[in-house]
Amino acid sequence: MLQSFIDLLFPQLCIGCNQSLVFGEKHLCTDCILHLPETNYHLQVNNPVEKIFWGRIPIVSAYSFLSFKKQGIVQRLLHDLKYGNNPEVGELLGMMYAQRLATAGIFPEIVLAVPLHPKKLKLRGYNQSECFAKGISSVLGCKHSDHIIIRKRATETQTRKSRFARWENVGRVFEVKKPELVFNKKILLVDDVITTGATIEACAQTIIPFTNSLSIGSIACVVYQ
Numbered sequence: 001m002l003q004s005f006i007d008l009l010f011p012q013l014c015i016g017c018n019q020s021l022v023f024g025e026k027h028l029c030t031d032c033i034l035h036l037p038e039t040n041y042h043l044q045v046n047n048p049v050e051k052i053f054w055g056r057i058p059i060v061s062a063y064s065f066l067s068f069k070k071q072g073i074v075q076r077l078l079h080d081l082k083y084g085n086n087p088e089v090g091e092l093l094g095m096m097y098a099q100r101l102a103t104a105g106i107f108p109e110i111v112l113a114v115p116l117h118p119k120k121l122k123l124r125g126y127n128q129s130e131c132f133a134k135g136i137s138s139v140l141g142c143k144h145s146d147h148i149i150i151r152k153r154a155t156e157t158q159t160r161k162s163r164f165a166r167w168e169n170v171g172r173v174f175e176v177k178k179p180e181l182v183f184n185k186k187i188l189l190v191d192d193v194i195t196t197g198a199t200i201e202a203c204a205q206t207i208i209p210f211t212n213s214l215s216i217g218s219i220a221c222v223v224y225q
């Protein structure tokens with residue numbers, strides 16, 4: 001009741017088109033939702049996102065919900081999610097994407113998000129990829145976790161590590177903290193945007209030793225074809 005009154009005085013605007021949202025709409029109006037640039041890559045074997053990882057990491061599949069274009073609606077959504085203190089947008093997109101995945105019979109057991117750098121996490125207060133993971137898992141009824149993988153601080157020096165650990169640590173920004181939780185599980189690892197795929201690849205490398213079923217997903221992808 002109070003919320004309806006507040007909405008009447010200060011109507012919420014659609015992130016996509018800036019028009020007032022009507023009752024039942026949140027963050028995006030129905031028209032913008034209908035016109036989202038969905039890739040449908042989850043339905044396409046050898047899709048452009050999978051090709052990014054060919055010869056790099058052994059994954060089952062890779063896909064992105066939306067196609068990113070500069071000045072487009074996806075850029076506005078991601079901007080709001082990352083800098084607009086609007087974690088709900090990530091959850092909403094995750095829930096929408098999960099409906100597509102469920103229709104295609106894609107049911108991971110755990111959805112993991114690429115961890116944010118601790119400094120950025122502190123600044124932003126939330127990990128936007130984790131919001132997406134949370135939205136997906138809420139619809140698919142699977143687990144999601146932001147405690148399984150950690151991103152080491154850039155300042156963490158290697159001086160106290162043994163020589164072998166130092167060698168092993170080269171290029172390793174991520175670490176699996178609770179390998180028993182991902183062991184032999186069907187995992188979907190998600191990030192916000194996939195461009196070169198370098199970040200999510202580095203993260204995937206740390207999980208691959210524990211599972212033979214890893215897929216990669218993201219809110220959006222920048223693919224030059």
Ligand SMILES: [Zn+2]
Pocket residue numbers: 014015016017018019028029030031032033
């Ligand atoms: Zn709109």
